[in-house]
Amino acid sequence: MKISDILAIAGKPGLYKVIASSNKNLVVESMVDGKRSSVPGSVRVSNLSDITMYTFKEDVPLRDILNNLHKKAKGHEAPAHNSSSSQEIKDFVDSAVSDLDHDRIYNSDLKKLVQWYNILLTKDAFPLEDDAEIAEEKTEKPAKEKSDE
Incomplete structure (x- = not known):
């Protein structure tokens, strides 16, 4: 699934797909319950492809973190964001991304990350790809087909 089609909307829970x-x-369209709604231009909307998380070295794109969580969890759900302890969620995220800067990342950010991961997992969205990867795949496929002839 293209990560650029997925949005987080300020004041609304969950993730949304652009229709x-x-x-x-x-x-x-809500990725949780499938309900469609109109969002005015005055509301703060964040595209998941624009979000990064702080590490000690450099900011890491959210796409890479979510894909790493998926690999680490082997396709299984993460701890529930609303019933798991903050330490359990922190340990789960740290197992996939070892150098997160916890001085600048709050527990609420990690809970939201785990919630988003579980939503994307239920929608079979993994592996998440960006527009550059999709364009690269499209240009490689015709070249491979021609070389086989």
């Missing part, structure tokens, strides 16, 4: 857009609003 249509115009100058003044977006039409989105």
Whole structure:
């Protein structure tokens, strides 16, 4: 699934998929319950491809962190964001991304990350890809087919 099609909307729980857009609003579909809604342009909307997390070396794109969590969990669910302890969630995330800067990342950020991971897992969204990877795959496929002939 393309990570650039997935949004987080301020004040609304969960993740949303872009259905249509115009100058003044977006039409989105909740990835949790499938309900569609209109989001005005005045609401703060974050594209998951634009989000990074702090590490001691450099900021890591959220796509890489989510894909690492998926590999580490071997396709299984992460600890539940609303019933697991903060330490359990922190240990789970640290097992996939070892050098997170916990002085700048709050427990609420980690809970949201785990919630998003579980939502994407239920939608079979892994592996997450960005637009550059998808464009690269499209250009490689015709070249491989021609070389086989």
